[in-house]
Amino acid sequence: MKHFFRSLAHRFLIGLAGLLLLAISALFLIERLVVMPVLLEEENRRAAQELARIGQALEHNRSSLLAQVRDWAHWDDTYEFVQGRHDTYASANFSREMFEDMNYQVMVFYTAEKDLYWVAGIDPATGKYTVCSRATNDCLWTRSLLEVLRPLLADTAQSGFAVNVSRPWPAMAAVAPILRTDRSGAAAGWLVKVRLIDSRVTSLLEEQTGLPVAINARKSMASSPEHTVVIRDSGQLEVSRRLAAQTTDPALELTTRMPRERFQTAARLFRFALAWTAALLLLVMLMVLSLLLLLVIRPLGQFTRFTRSQHGINSLLGTDSGGTVPPSLLKRRDEFGTLAHHFQSLLDQQHAQGRMLLKLSQHDSLTGLANRRLFDASLEQALMAPGEPAVSVMMIDIDHFKLYNDHYGHPAGDECLVRVAEAMQATMGQQGLLVARTGGEEFNILLPGTPLEVAMEHAETLRQSIEDLGLEHTSSPVLNVVTVSVGVASTRGISKRSGTRLMSNADQALYQAKDSGRNRVTGYAQESALSAQ
Ligand SMILES: Nc1nc2c(ncn2[C@@H]2O[C@H](COP(=O)(O)OP(=O)(O)OP(=O)(O)O)[C@@H](O)[C@H]2O)c(=O)[nH]1
Structure with missing residues (x-):
């Protein structure tokens, strides 16, 4: 019941029904208190006139x-x-x-x-x-x-x-x-001369007036001679009046009967008008309600349903099909149309901001590469892929980067990171592989569906491409240019397809690469590390 009253349509329906009831009650009261008394008074006046006519004939x-x-x-x-x-x-x-x-x-x-x-x-x-x-x-x-x-x-x-x-x-x-x-x-x-007022006289009066006439002696009459007594039944009116007479005990009473056609016709006409007015009122109110439903309640409901559906990350980013205000609302030229357009532009702004936030939360601000959060999520996704294909990862670290920073300064260090990232992206990213900066001078690359051997080939290509950049690093004990060490690991051979385990293996392989002289690629193996170069 509480919900029933919350609906705007229901509230309007109840309000309109109340108004209709009020209007019909008002019409009914007008009939009872105004129209009927006037009609009855008119009937009384006519009855008195007719009696006076008989009196005049007498x-x-x-x-x-x-x-x-x-x-x-x-x-x-x-x-x-x-x-x-x-x-x-x-x-x-x-x-x-x-x-x-x-x-x-x-x-x-x-x-x-x-x-x-x-x-x-x-x-x-x-x-x-x-x-x-x-x-x-x-x-x-x-x-x-x-x-x-x-x-x-x-x-x-x-x-x-x-x-x-x-x-x-x-x-x-x-x-x-x-x-x-x-x-x-x-x-x-x-x-x-005395003439009896009998049927002969009353017949004559009836002939002259066209009304039934009775003149009788009554024991007593409380009313004055001018007072007309009216007795009504549904079809007839009995009207009587005391006649002025020399002898008043008993009194003479003049009585006639009149059809109530005029009164009944007028009353019928008024009731007919009343019924039509009530019916028209009902019709108008139904039309108002329909218009309200059509013009306000329905679009409002559409709007409410749409806004209710706007939850979750997808609607924040506008990546699902529900991210657009229904076209039927956008097409409207009324206030709802304006509201829909404003709402849509707010929604577009929200989607753009959402996408930007998502990008910021998943990418590294210096290099623009994916960050650890995105890398980890992508790795989990790759590991869960149906058919459990081999997944390999590379862990890359710039050799003696501390010395680079110390020698060229931190801003130059940043520039070096950007150049290395660009090279990685150009080599691996172009192939659709995810390149991520996961630490200060540490990078990861995800190779879904790639066995260790192939991954190591990719890693070698990458290592070479960075060396080929020829970024001067005079303080490096390895070469006088910037080089990287790469640890590669694959899911093959590990009992549990776990991201942590895979990354730990890659880390071990990287450690081995560093340990064995840097600027090299090392694959993780159970017994011993595989080395390239
Ligand atoms: N310019 C710059 N330097 C960074 C950034 N993040 C980390 N570093 C530096 O990277 C260096 C990493 O040094 P280490 O962890 O000692 O490693 P390394 O000097 O590369 O030595 P190896 O890894 O053993 O070859 C530190 O000097 C950090 O200050 C960064 O965003 N910009």
Whole structure:
């Protein structure tokens, strides 16, 4: 798990996933806290408007009832009738058909003193039509209605008015003063018409508004008449409001139902947009991640893998194939390309320095020949060669070099060493043999795959070539030129192929060469030294 979080790609993935989650949560909260409340408020506003429309249709119905009351009340016949001077008025004007056609439930006539004069109507409970002078037994069913109507007369304006009543049934009542047709003189009484708010009225309202309408008497309603109560289910909205009425106990409640299509469509649309936004966000984030992988993480990984592989002496010297930055990185034109080029030039410098260090560590600074370290390593390598071929070595020492130094000085001694080294390199090095300066005036030559006899021939050639240099050495007891003594040894005849043993044998042979007069080649032999010259 720890490793998982170390990866840049994984960290980015987690970061982007977090951002995506945050964005989706924000969208969800915006839907819940901003969009939905606005949509619900809009739905409530529309519901209140529709209820108001039904209310207006109801009011229109009441107004038409009031107009009809006025028609009757401002008429000489009614004027005469309410004063007891029109005997045929009742029989001529009141009939069950008239009540049914005009959708009247009850008509009440009052005298100028506001006493009940005449009442006629259809009992909603029994459907019985009755016409009564005063409140006779036949019209007892109107008693509770008359109680409700009486207070209306108290504040009756001259022109009349219409109201809703809830008792004894939901109804509307219109009141107008009884006047002459030309409206002259004082009111002779009051006429009240009552229309039941029943299915006939609600059907009419439904026709006018196009909405389902129910008007019912409710025991009690906590809300004020303006307050709209909204009950929602998934598909429909039930909206109700208290109606202003003369009688408020029980209260009249106007209810309608509305489809929630607009709300649902808007909510659906918003959720659709939300889902698309979330999907787009996801897509964008995936694209960002892919770009990141492609442009940053992958080259970075390539770089990391390459730098990880740069270990060991070979990468220090640039001798293995991995010493070059991958071409795909070098080809890039972006920051990674620049970095790759800088890295490559640093690497090249490091390789050059590495090679120089290696050369310094394996070569002699004065003569440029291989040093003892390189000679020993090469000797070990030659001894381990498959098939165990014969390996010979020469050990060379300049004769009486101390006397040379003493006579010509140390710098001249150095110059002499360089000349001798050059001669060795020219004679032996040209043949691919390793010539090494292994001590002050001591040199070794490695002859892999060479038997002792051949090696001795080479040694003799070498010795002669140095003598032929003719480097003046007047203080030498051997010759008046610089000479060398050479000890040669071979692996043939020794029980163990050991470098130390071989060099020790060569040293013994050299000792013998020196001992027997110098400027000669001596091969190491078990019993006795072989000499040349
Ligand atoms: N100029 C110079 N002299 C060196 C260098 N290294 C060693 N020598 C000298 O080489 C001499 C070696 O002397 P010895 O070991 O006595 O041997 P030799 O005088 O050659 O006598 P034999 O080997 O017995 O013939 C010493 O005088 C060292 O100072 C060097 O790098 N430059």
